[in-house]
Amino acid sequence: EAQVTQNPRYLITVTGKKLTVTCSQNMNHEYMSWYRQDPGLGLRQIYYSMNVEVTDKGDVPEGYKVSRKEKRNFPLILESPSPNQTSLYFCASSSQGSNSPLHFGNGTRLTVT
Amino acid sequence: AQSVTQLDSHVSVSEGTPVLLRCNYSSSYSPSLFWYVQHPNKGLQLLLKYTSAATLVKGINGFEAEFKKSETSFHLTKPSAHMSDAAEYFCVVSERYSSASKIIFGSGTRLSIRP
Numbered sequence: 001e002a003q004v005t006q007n008p009r010y011l012i013t014v015t016g017k018k019l020t021v022t023c024s025q026n027m028n029h030e031y032m033s034w035y036r037q038d039p040g041l042g043l044r045q046i047y048y049s050m051n052v053e054v055t056d057k058g059d060v061p062e063g064y065k066v067s068r069k070e071k072r073n074f075p076l077i078l079e080s081p082s083p084n085q086t087s088l089y090f091c092a093s094s095s096q097g098s099n100s101p102l103h104f105g106n107g108t109r110l111t112v113t
Numbered sequence: 114a115q116s117v118t119q120l121d122s123h124v125s126v127s128e129g130t131p132v133l134l135r136c137n138y139s140s141s142y143s144p145s146l147f148w149y150v151q152h153p154n155k156g157l158q159l160l161l162k163y164t165s166a167a168t169l170v171k172g173i174n175g176f177e178a179e180f181k182k183s184e185t186s187f188h189l190t191k192p193s194a195h196m197s198d199a200a201e202y203f204c205v206v207s208e209r210y211s212s213a214s215k216i217i218f219g220s221g222t223r224l225s226i227r228p
Binding site: 004031033035040041042043044045048050056090092096097099100101102104105106107 | 119122145147149154155156157158159162164203205207209213214216218219220221
């Protein structure tokens with residue numbers, strides 16, 4: 001089954017403790033991206049990757065890192081999480097081209113205390 | 114600059130009546146436009162997309178949207194609402210090139226269905 005898999009689904013952590021949210025897709029998509037969803041703000045793009053070893057900042061990259069060493073994986077790293085990073089995070093992938101729809105994971109709800 | 118405005122944060126309709134969710138956009142180029150739906154505790158699912166072919170686009174679950182360039186609008190409609198349509202809906206503008214990407218989400222419209 002074609003899918004985007006995020007882990008974990010829920011994560012509670014404390015300020016400053018490094019964490020990684022994994023994302024994997026099995027559709028051989030070149031494009032992958034991370035979003036955060038906050039009430040009233042829709043989804044905002046954190047980082048995206050057009051292909052392996054190519055990453056770029058989205059609209060809200062501060063406090064986040066990503067890497068794209070393999071085509072299928074695109075982990076999101078919070079080196080020193082803070083409470084304002086408490087949010088619902090989504091990973092998505094698609095083929096290249098502006099008319100290619102995004103395929104989303106089921107989300108990761110992160111709470112930073 | 115790109116932007117997407119969903120004109121209503123919440124829409125409530127009775128079951129069996131028409132649904133209208135409004136979306137206006139701005140884009141420097143000819144964008145691709147999408148509507149996604151998000152049911153509670155789920156990821157986003159594609160409803161339909163416009164990619165410069167027919168201006169009236171049909172999607173899943175009886176939804177359709179009409180691209181009106183003169184009004185820079187891409188409103189989502191459904192003739193008869195069903196209880197299962199209750200969800201959050203997002204209008205999205207996408208511009209992607211060989212070396213860059215810009216995907217903008219609207220702030221979402223929560224659709225409630227009254228029995």
